[in-house]
Amino acid sequence: MLAKKDAAFLSDLMMMGDGSAAYTEDHKDAIIELMGQVMGSFATALGGKFNEQVGIDPITPAELILQALPFRFETTDMAIVKTTLAGEAPVKCSSLCPMN
Numbered sequence: 001m002l003a004k005k006d007a008a009f010l011s012d013l014m015m016m017g018d019g020s021a022a023y024t025e026d027h028k029d030a031i032i033e034l035m036g037q038v039m040g041s042f043a044t045a046l047g048g049k050f051n052e053q054v055g056i057d058p059i060t061p062a063e064l065i066l067q068a069l070p071f072r073f074e075t076t077d078m079a080i081v082k083t084t085l086a087g088e089a090p091v092k093c094s095s096l097c098p099m100n
Contacts, residue, residue: 002079007031028061035059057084 002010008023011030021027039056047054084092 002031010034032059032061 004023008021008027009019011027011034012021013019014030014034015026036056036059039059043054043056082092
């Protein structure tokens with residue numbers, strides 16, 4: 001998970017800005033590109049470690065409105081990690097992980 005203000009900051013820097021731009025659809029596209037590059041590097045490294053082919057699906061962002069959840073997040077930065085383990089019966093899993 002990434003707050004819109006953080007997505008705007010990172011993507012504005014990627015687009016040669018100073019990191020102060022407000023969030024727009026252009027920032028969403030830049031974050032998709034950034035996450036694709038990060039996950040592609042991760043898949044390549046993981047595949048090399050296990051001598052297996054590891055692929056990633058295209059990244060599709062979703063907006064999560066925290067006020068609508070039936071529980072309260074702590075102030076810790078969190079990330080959702082989604083993986084699929086391929087094989088005869090592919091296994092899909094998602095994890096909510098603290099970033100600190």
